[in-house]
Amino acid sequence: MKISACLWLSLLLLACTVTVADTSNRVFKLAGNMPNQVLWSPVNPSYQYRDLLPQPDKIATFKKLGYGSVTLGETHQIWLRDDKTVEETVSVSRFYMDSNGIETVGNSGFWIDSTSQRVEIKEAYVLQPDGSLVSVDAGNIQINGDNSTSIFNDYSYVTIPFSQLIPGSISILTYKIVTYYDKLPLPWFRALNPANFGHIERFQAQINWAKEKQKPAWKTDYAKLVCKEGALSLTCNTLEPSLPVPTERGMPAYNDVLPVLVLAEATDWNAISNKMQTYTEPALSNTTVIKDLADQLLKEASSAEDKLQRLATYVAREIRYVGIEHGYNGVVPRPTLKTLERRFGDCKDKTMLFVDLARQAGLDAYPVLTSTNRHALSKLLLPSLNYFNHMIACVKLSAYKDACIDLTDSQTSPAYLPNTLQGAVSLSVGRGADAPSTLDSEPYTWVVDIKANHQLTDDGSIIETLERHYDSHWAAGLRHSLVSKSQDDQDRSLLEYYRSVMGDKVTPTVKLQGLEDPNSLLVLSTNTEFRNAYNAKQLINFSEIDHWLRNLINNTKTTNVIYPYSFQGINYKSQISYKLENQKRINNIGPKLDYTAEWGSLHRYYRNDETSITAFTELKMPRLQIPVEKIAEFNRFLDLLNQETRIVFSVQK
Structure with missing residues (x-):
């Protein structure tokens, strides 16, 4: 892999139309690629349906587990030749059990690097339950460049659309990739995943090298993969099926999760x-x-x-x-x-x-x-x-x-x-x-300082003047989402953001400062009138939620049950004031809060005079990696915080 994904931008695949006859040794061409990069070169079928079909009890188990498809076999035969080339023949057979499986993985494919690789497609067909064989139409094979509006590289994805798939079909794809590693600026490297997010019944990797000096370094972190070295070979097999690696929202990146077998030229980090x-x-x-x-x-x-x-x-x-x-x-x-x-x-x-x-x-x-x-x-x-x-x-x-x-x-x-x-x-x-x-981690990702003034009027309205000062990564995220938008679109986005927290029945005026300067705070100012917010004649006790704090707490909770939770850290401050009219006076105020736990701390205190009151709140929860067994306790702490987001005081006429 080249150092080619320098931003976290989503990759837009730009399709290249391919039209060739379904005959052997025809070349798929993509502008700028090396000659004969993708060759359609089918051989006689080497698989039969009856030999691959799982036993009925196995199929019943797959269906009970909710699988739409399973990989019956995945094999990699790698040959490190003495002419600075590596040949890898990959074969994948997949069994389809329902329409969802067909929809999800009815296409198969692989990545290639046009600078250093060429590929021959050897087998691509579907074995049907009635014993028939449906070959892939070479004219439907697609080659897509791995480019976006700002990234242009040599990677392409070859897509093989299998035809006439029905429940019970088995697809076969075999291809050989030749890598010319003398064309690579980096030492040769190959990472194989003996388990992934789908079920794999059998995984095998056979690696051979021509001379002892070509012996690759290798290592695996998958306990189910057993590897044995020979004189000029390495054989790795799974001794039992590889179950799907579980997924959930908030899980780590797949590179940090998937088991791997790594092969590389022997070297050291220095x-x-x-x-x-x-x-x-x-x-x-x-x-x-x-x-x-x-x-x-x-x-x-x-x-x-x-x-x-x-x-x-x-x-x-x-x-x-x-x-x-x-x-x-x-x-x-x-x-x-x-x-x-x-x-x-x-x-x-x-x-x-x-x-x-x-x-x-x-x-x-x-x-x-x-x-x-x-x-x-x-x-x-x-x-x-x-x-x-x-x-x-x-x-x-x-x-x-x-x-x-x-x-x-x-x-x-x-x-x-x-x-x-x-x-x-x-x-x-x-x-x-x-x-x-x-790299070092900042203790707080979500950093905001809120200042709000509320005028409680005699007609039951509340006039709010609000400033939200965003810093650090929160400010950066808002800049990324707003900077390329027109003024109207910016205003619309900021209005929707405000309403998502404060309700959709208000229309504040919105002002934005600091968008063009990443070294400054990003300040969002709003002025809002909440009509009929309370009964002014019967006002004795006033209670209002700190909506911005509650929204942040609710968005922090996790549903993880499989993987540790990477909590990114909160540094929240608010100064929320209320002003009374017409000789109304502040009487009792809410309690002082001082909560401290291993997850962080919440502090609140009040300052008031006869006609006004200000609640000062600070929530600090530093970045943490929370083990699965501690997640329930973490969420309970957030529930406790949620109960204390209400600001209260009483009024005396």
């Missing part, structure tokens, strides 16, 4: 780090252009932190993100002068431009590899660059403090890493790195 440094250092400029720009940007800069912020803001906001990542450019950053000239680049290009500027300004800056979808160090089984899909920059501010910045995120303050990178796996480039680590 060599990997140093190898990457041979790609990054040549990108730096030896001219005065970068120095002059740094001097211009840092006029009157007062500290190392100030310099970092100014340079990072410039690169993040003035050099737009475009990833043209074909061939070696998927791994190797471009010269910083080229990036500056074009005023666009991918994560590597932007990172190295920042590093260049920072070093010219006297800062100790360096690149760091990381991943937007990996947080578990335990899943990095063998040293490899393939675990990392992103690059950021770090600056050593002191012997004990390094500050890291994602130069592709123009909406997050340089003071914070994006939320997706909190605690992500990382590997410093050069600098003697001998093992990966995890």
